[in-house]
Amino acid sequence: MVLSLDIVIYTLLGISVVSILRIVLGPTPEDKMIGLNLVSAEVLAILVLVAVKTGRPILLDVALVYAVLGFVGILAISKYFFRKGEEE
Amino acid sequence: MIWVVQVLMALGLFFGVMGNIGVMRFPDIYTRLHASSKCGTTSVFSILLACMLLRGFSPMTGKILVITLFFLITAPVASHIIGRCAWQRGVFPWRRRRDDS
Numbered sequence: 001m002v003l004s005l006d007i008v009i010y011t012l013l014g015i016s017v018v019s020i021l022r023i024v025l026g027p028t029p030e031d032k033m034i035g036l037n038l039v040s041a042e043v044l045a046i047l048v049l050v051a052v053k054t055g056r057p058i059l060l061d062v063a064l065v066y067a068v069l070g071f072v073g074i075l076a077i078s079k080y081f082f083r084k085g086e087e088e
Numbered sequence: 089m090i091w092v093v094q095v096l097m098a099l100g101l102f103f104g105v106m107g108n109i110g111v112m113r114f115p116d117i118y119t120r121l122h123a124s125s126k127c128g129t130t131s132v133f134s135i136l137l138a139c140m141l142l143r144g145f146s147p148m149t150g151k152i153l154v155i156t157l158f159f160l161i162t163a164p165v166a167s168h169i170i171g172r173c174a175w176q177r178g179v180f181p182w183r184r185r186r187d188d189s
Contacts, residue, residue, distance in 0.1 A: 003094050003097050003098060003101075008097050008100070008101060008135070011101050011104075011105075012101075012104065012135075015104045015105060015108050018108045018112065019108060019111065021112070022111050022112060022120075028117060028174075028179070030117045030121075030170055030173060030174040030177075030179070031117060031120065033170050033173075034111065034117070034120050034121055034124045034170060035111070037124060037125075037128070037163075037166050037167065037170065038107070038108070038111060038124050038128050041128045041129070041131075041132045041159070041163060042104065042128075042131075042132070044132060044155070044159065045100070045131070045132045045135045045136065048135070048136055048139050048152060048155065049135065049139065051148070052139045052142060052143055052148070052152075057147065057148055057151065060148065060151040060152065060155065061151070063155055064151070064154065064155050064158065067155060067158055067159055067162065068158070070166075071162040071165070071166055074166045074169060074170065075166075075169060078169050078170060078172075078173040081173055081177065082173050082176060082177070
């Protein structure tokens with residue numbers, strides 16, 4: 001096997017660290033939300049890969065709940081900033 | 089079957105790296121959103137599809153299928169929410185400057 005599961009997991013970890021860099025130095029709140037969306041998607045992929053590698057089905061439930069919480073978090077943050085811009 | 093899994097994993101890694109380069113290099117919210125939404129969705133979808141093919145016909149495949157369907161519904165909606173929030177806050181799209189003439 002040329003491209004094993006370990007290589008994919010560690011490369012995705014490095015990619016998500018770069019996305020966290022975008023969260024840290026994003027100038028506007030929307031940039032930070034873009035970084036959060038990207039990190040959420042990559043951690044979802046990492047969780048599914050670890051579940052397939054170790055053979056534990058419980059991590060798939062964790063991945064599903066993580067996807068739901070990431071979406072609801074994006075929704076709540078954007079609602080907060082939209083309402084804040086409306087009042088000004 | 090194993091070559092299909094290899095090709096899908098390599099495609100997922102390629103699109104993930106390209107999306108991150110785009111998010112780090114592009115100058116504006118909307119261009120970064122363009123890179124993030126398309127490349128992120130394609131990368132995660134390819135990797136989940138590769139996991140489904142690797143696992144075969146088992147109960148884990150059903151759970152990964154549910155996660156894939158949920159991700160395919162919510163990822164474009166989240167990107168659209170971010171773009172709409174930026175547009176309604178009054179962020180103007182980036183233009184190339186012309187003041188060097």
